[in-house]
Amino acid sequence: MSVGLGFSIGDIIASYKLAKDICDNCFTREQSADVKYLRFRQEINSLGTSLQQLETILDNAGSKRSRRPWQTDSDIFNGALQTLPEVTGDFRKTLKDCEKLLRDHARLQYGRSSIADNLAWWTSTEQDVANLRERVTFHITKISFIAKPFETQLLIEIHRDVQRVRGELEALRRIIIDGPDQANNSSNEVYLQSVQVSDNLTKRFVAASEVRKPPSFTTGSHWPVKEGFNALVFHFAKSTVEFNSRHRLGQNIPDGPQYLNLLKAVWTMRQLKESSLFQATGHDSLWADYMRELEADIKGQFHRFDAQQLIRPSEDSILQLPDKYYSIWVDEDPPLRSLDMVEQRPLEEKILELALPAASYGTRQSSLTVFRKSEYEFRLVTTTKMTDNPLFHSEEGSNINLNSTRLIPAYATPGVLDTANNVALCNDRGEHEEWHSLKSPSDVASLQRALTGYRIHHDMDKFTWCINGSDEPGNHGDGRLQLWQLKPLGKIQAESEPRQHDHQMSRVTTSSTMVDDGSTQRGESSPDMRRVSAFSGSTARSQNTGSDWRSLATSNTSLVSGSSITATVNGPRGDGVELVRPEVPVLVIFTICKGRYTFLHLKLEPTIFVNPKSCSCSKPKKQCRRVVLEDRNKKYLTLQKLSADREEQLGLFSWDLAMFRYPRRPEYGKVKTVDKMKYLDLEFSSISAKEEFIKELTQLENVRTVDYNNYEKYLQERRQRART
Numbered sequence: 001m002s003v004g005l006g007f008s009i010g011d012i013i014a015s016y017k018l019a020k021d022i023c024d025n026c027f028t029r030e031q032s033a034d035v036k037y038l039r040f041r042q043e044i045n046s047l048g049t050s051l052q053q054l055e056t057i058l059d060n061a062g063s064k065r066s067r068r069p070w071q072t073d074s075d076i077f078n079g080a081l082q083t084l085p086e087v088t089g090d091f092r093k094t095l096k097d098c099e100k101l102l103r104d105h106a107r108l109q110y111g112r113s114s115i116a117d118n119l120a121w122w123t124s125t126e127q128d129v130a131n132l133r134e135r136v137t138f139h140i141t142k143i144s145f146i147a148k149p150f151e152t153q154l155l156i157e158i159h160r161d162v163q164r165v166r167g168e169l170e171a172l173r174r175i176i177i178d179g180p181d182q183a184n185n186s187s188n189e190v191y192l193q194s195v196q197v198s199d200n201l202t203k204r205f206v207a208a209s210e211v212r213k214p215p216s217f218t219t220g221s222h223w224p225v226k227e228g229f230n231a232l233v234f235h236f237a238k239s240t241v242e243f244n245s246r247h248r249l250g251q252n253i254p255d256g257p258q259y260l261n262l263l264k265a266v267w268t269m270r271q272l273k274e275s276s277l278f279q280a281t282g283h284d285s286l287w288a289d290y291m292r293e294l295e296a297d298i299k300g301q302f303h304r305f306d307a308q309q310l311i312r313p314s315e316d317s318i319l320q321l322p323d324k325y326y327s328i329w330v331d332e333d334p335p336l337r338s339l340d341m342v343e344q345r346p347l348e349e350k351i352l353e354l355a356l357p358a359a360s361y362g363t364r365q366s367s368l369t370v371f372r373k374s375e376y377e378f379r380l381v382t383t384t385k386m387t388d389n390p391l392f393h394s395e396e397g398s399n400i401n402l403n404s405t406r407l408i409p410a411y412a413t414p415g416v417l418d419t420a421n422n423v424a425l426c427n428d429r430g431e432h433e434e435w436h437s438l439k440s441p442s443d444v445a446s447l448q449r450a451l452t453g454y455r456i457h458h459d460m461d462k463f464t465w466c467i468n469g470s471d472e473p474g475n476h477g478d479g480r481l482q483l484w485q486l487k488p489l490g491k492i493q494a495e496s497e498p499r500q501h502d503h504q505m506s507r508v509t510t511s512s513t514m515v516d517d518g519s520t521q522r523g524e525s526s527p528d529m530r531r532v533s534a535f536s537g538s539t540a541r542s543q544n545t546g547s548d549w550r551s552l553a554t555s556n557t558s559l560v561s562g563s564s565i566t567a568t569v570n571g572p573r574g575d576g577v578e579l580v581r582p583e584v585p586v587l588v589i590f591t592i593c594k595g596r597y598t599f600l601h602l603k604l605e606p607t608i609f610v611n612p613k614s615c616s617c618s619k620p621k622k623q624c625r626r627v628v629l630e631d632r633n634k635k636y637l638t639l640q641k642l643s644a645d646r647e648e649q650l651g652l653f654s655w656d657l658a659m660f661r662y663p664r665r666p667e668y669g670k671v672k673t674v675d676k677m678k679y680l681d682l683e684f685s686s687i688s689a690k691e692e693f694i695k696e697l698t699q700l701e702n703v704r705t706v707d708y709n710n711y712e713k714y715l716q717e718r719r720q721r722a723r724t
Contacts, residue, residue, distance in 0.1 A: 020046025223275035265542035349491035407658035412590035430653035454484035458696035479591030582707035
């Protein structure tokens, strides 16, 4: 138990054990390679060593002092232990804050986090970490100054008659501190009295002492002891003691702020010694010993100038420093800032920000932010604020891994109106669903693109589909149709960052080999060429706020170069470039088969085309609302079919769109393929809907052709280089 408001020996032992526990358990091997972690760990370890030194001093002194059976070390050292927390600061609280920060923000204890999670706290709590490192260093500095005076004070308390043996102990103390050959301590005080602090500097110090002064500071003659020593140690620790001179290189003039802090330490020391509160502690107090120890070290810094090891900066240059460099008082133990979940963390990319629908009541405004941590891992944060209450701030976050998290496209459930613009996430058992209600179809498309990697090039509902013209259950139905193009969202560029584009401009043809109208032979290019600017994947904010899904295809994204055909790879012999086969566009149908929500997924390979001759409706071309997709080489189409595990709403949370995301899941290969599928028949609600679909399909095919041509070009160039 602590003695009064001071420390007990048990507190000191528990604190250095806590420091050791933090170093052993709160830092991983990966973090040790990071210089910021390494230094933080070294500082905590140094504090633990300093505390262990104090415990050793107490143990040694306790072994020399007789005691009654009922007395503890804390009882016989009561005086010194009562003063110790004021001198050293509350190192217990600092260590507990360090432990809390590491455990709360990095979750390092039980090995359940990735390297990205272990690093995540650094950026989001950088100011907290800086404050804690400052506090840890401050404790180390003060303990290093107090250790020998503390030991001397304990030796003084051993003797019952302090006045009778004071001379003997003073000599012993001088031997412990400086050795027998050093000058008497009184010379330190005399020397420092001769150090000149100009009137101009004094005026600025006096003015600074009135800024953010502690409540206990009333007048100049009543400088508070604890706060005054905190200021004295803090400024001295940031003075010329940090400057390593290199005389041969001409680097022997310390920085202006460093020399200013040395003069500030002298001025602060004088204010303390003149303070009635300090004088009341007595010549034999621990505070007095503390002061004498500091005097010796400050004198040592001025000796560096006297010996011409260092050269003083000009006073004019010091006087030109801003007021912040003249501050006197030190803020003790600033509170830890709560984790801001919407801050980007190391190894993350912020890829999407969406404003959520406003509440029908009140003034709440919500937003959704998506961070990409890896190809499969994402962090979603929902933030809510109130315009009429700036203090209200609510954040909810979740980490998802799309190898196991299901993505439920509730917005596409046929015939269900109350799920419009809604997307849900749940675990791989269909439990713990998390709903996201968005403002518009374009916002839904942006979130779906962020999580699947595919841009929705075209979206259309109210159409029917049929496999091989069959009327058997499960081979036809109504539904919603989307055309996908692989185009993952890039990170949102900060305003200060230069805008980047995913790809260079490409040339595409306006004709198509996907639609066979007899005007163009397969593989031929039309002479009508036009340059198409690439759509920047870094523009993650949704610009289209309309309610028509079809507008997604006709905004500024109609003709977009697909995913890059090259990727940087790391190998045992160095970095290189890997040639990647371009992903083809995809046709996805959201429908119901035999009462279950179902996806139909068709990769639009180069051999797939629209064959008008295969339509069996017998209507003139201008009245036909059907489109028939076939393989040009008369091969079976590879149409994948994935249904929910139960009927209707009972199976909603097994209707997982993430199965078709990119990169693929490991179980993607287990998705069933429709047997012996010769063609896919699509019938639209109107002629204009059919024409719009064909136009968007043609544009995607043009992009696919550009990507494949570039791929073949790169492949031929590499083969040519290999031969030569």
